[in-house]
Amino acid sequence: MRRTVAEHQAAVAGLLQAGGGTRRAAEVLALRDAPGRALAEDVKAPVNLPPFDNAQMDGYAVHAADLAGTAPLTVADPIPAGIAPPPLAPGTAAPIMTGAMLPAGAAAVVPIERADPDRFYSDAERADGTATVRLPGGIDAGLFVRRAGSDLAQGGTALRAGALLGAAQLGLLAACGVGEVRVAPRFRVLLLSTGNEVTEPGADLAPGRIYDANTTLLEAALREAGADVTRHRLLGDDPAVLREDLATITAGSTDLVLSTGGISQGAYEVVKQALADSRVEFSSVALQPGGPQAHGTLAGVPFLGFPGNPVSAIVSFEMFLRPALSRVTGVPAPRPVLGAVLAEGVDSPPAKHQVRRGIYREGRVSLVGGPESHLLHALAAANCLVHLPEGVASLPAGSRVEVTLIGPIPVEPLASGAPIAVYRAASGGMDSAERTPT
Numbered sequence: 001m002r003r004t005v006a007e008h009q010a011a012v013a014g015l016l017q018a019g020g021g022t023r024r025a026a027e028v029l030a031l032r033d034a035p036g037r038a039l040a041e042d043v044k045a046p047v048n049l050p051p052f053d054n055a056q057m058d059g060y061a062v063h064a065a066d067l068a069g070t071a072p073l074t075v076a077d078p079i080p081a082g083i084a085p086p087p088l089a090p091g092t093a094a095p096i097m098t099g100a101m102l103p104a105g106a107a108a109v110v111p112i113e114r115a116d117p118d119r120f121y122s123d124a125e126r127a128d129g130t131a132t133v134r135l136p137g138g139i140d141a142g143l144f145v146r147r148a149g150s151d152l153a154q155g156g157t158a159l160r161a162g163a164l165l166g167a168a169q170l171g172l173l174a175a176c177g178v179g180e181v182r183v184a185p186r187f188r189v190l191l192l193s194t195g196n197e198v199t200e201p202g203a204d205l206a207p208g209r210i211y212d213a214n215t216t217l218l219e220a221a222l223r224e225a226g227a228d229v230t231r232h233r234l235l236g237d238d239p240a241v242l243r244e245d246l247a248t249i250t251a252g253s254t255d256l257v258l259s260t261g262g263i264s265q266g267a268y269e270v271v272k273q274a275l276a277d278s279r280v281e282f283s284s285v286a287l288q289p290g291g292p293q294a295h296g297t298l299a300g301v302p303f304l305g306f307p308g309n310p311v312s313a314i315v316s317f318e319m320f321l322r323p324a325l326s327r328v329t330g331v332p333a334p335r336p337v338l339g340a341v342l343a344e345g346v347d348s349p350p351a352k353h354q355v356r357r358g359i360y361r362e363g364r365v366s367l368v369g370g371p372e373s374h375l376l377h378a379l380a381a382a383n384c385l386v387h388l389p390e391g392v393a394s395l396p397a398g399s400r401v402e403v404t405l406i407g408p409i410p411v412e413p414l415a416s417g418a419p420i421a422v423y424r425a426a427s428g429g430m431d432s433a434e435r436t437p438t
């Protein structure tokens, strides 16, 4: 059967959805074990974030009654972070450190650099209670005060079910005091490679044989995408042996069986022959590489057969399985798809969606290697897949194409002295300093 890329994408997503791999019980994990997992339920903030009004700068806490004036204020006891301070009396200013709780009565914090003197008194200097400080008048209420709940109010939704847990999301949960999370179960994949010619990397290579790249390639891709992978022993080219092997698969034992190789037009297509009378369909998708595809079920377990050429296998993963996993389980996050200008002209078979490998940078994409599906070295140098859709026979340099990012975009080191961050304080008036790399 011949089908379009979109038709096969829908078929694979439907297969995983029906497979029920996402309906297993959620797991409860400590935050440190949860990177890369998807939340199984909404998480509400059990506390305000921040939990209390606190100082955004090291400086003086100023009473609401003293914001306007410039008269000297008596210096009160200092307030370090981590204590509950006594109330602040009018006519006094308390040295307060970043993150310390604002005392009752205080309405603003003036950074120490704006105070006169512009340094904190020592305990000895404050001992007789006569130390004073002058602050600039006309201070806005709320200056350098971080209000309780201003980031997230208690009871508010911190993260929704399905959220992918990365560093920022886990950091937020930790800040809220949440120690454990319920996450969706990992998607389990049984991965098998076929072919008499494939040899385990590290072993001696007999004439006519090649090393097994696909198991490592797909296992790494699947793990990176959040799946739990079990490798099946390398299988030869005997359909009877493979059929026997696959007969041991039982419903619920895994969420997906994924094979590579043995599905096209040869005389020894082991997967095709072993599954001839099964619920697996062999089709030709209008995609290059990645044309031959197999999908269906084995004992109710979803099955996908990718072509044996390594680039065909990884393009199949990126085009069909990764988006389906993303849609069905929430993990991994979808790949970014960007518009880019082709650095060179390119030809493509118009009856197929061709996927070339490229290096994307600053809006331009250069192709790496040719269209052939054995070019692993070029794949390893690429950071994107370049899409030349069905109907396109050739594109001149300068044409716009879509690229899917699969690796990091190269960046130049920052020129010395260039600003790396300019932060403007939300409370207005005083800007924090521009930071420059040294």
Ligand SMILES: Nc1nc2c(c(=O)[nH]1)N[C@H]1C(S)=C(S)[C@@H](COP(=O)(O)OP(=O)(O)OC[C@H]3O[C@@H](n4cnc5c(N)ncnc54)[C@H](O)[C@@H]3O)O[C@H]1N2
Binding pocket: 193, 194, 195, 197, 198, 210, 211, 212, 213, 214, 215, 260, 261, 262, 263, 264, 265, 266, 269, 289, 290, 291, 292, 306, 307, 308, 309, 310, 312, 373
């Ligand atoms: N007459 C035709 N021949 C082929 C067609 C076709 O339509 N008509 N399609 C070609 C395309 S496109 C592809 S892709 C391949 C797919 O073939 P199979 O899925 O049956 O895969 P194999 O024949 O087993 O292997 C293809 C290729 O990949 C190498 N291989 C296999 N497994 C591994 C592995 N684990 N690690 C590294 N390399 C592997 C294998 O040695 C072959 O070179 O068929 C074309 N032929």
Ligand code: MOO
Binding pocket: 287, 288, 289, 290, 291, 292, 307, 309, 312, 313, 372, 373
């Ligand atoms: O479709 Mo095959 O996957 O081009 O090499």
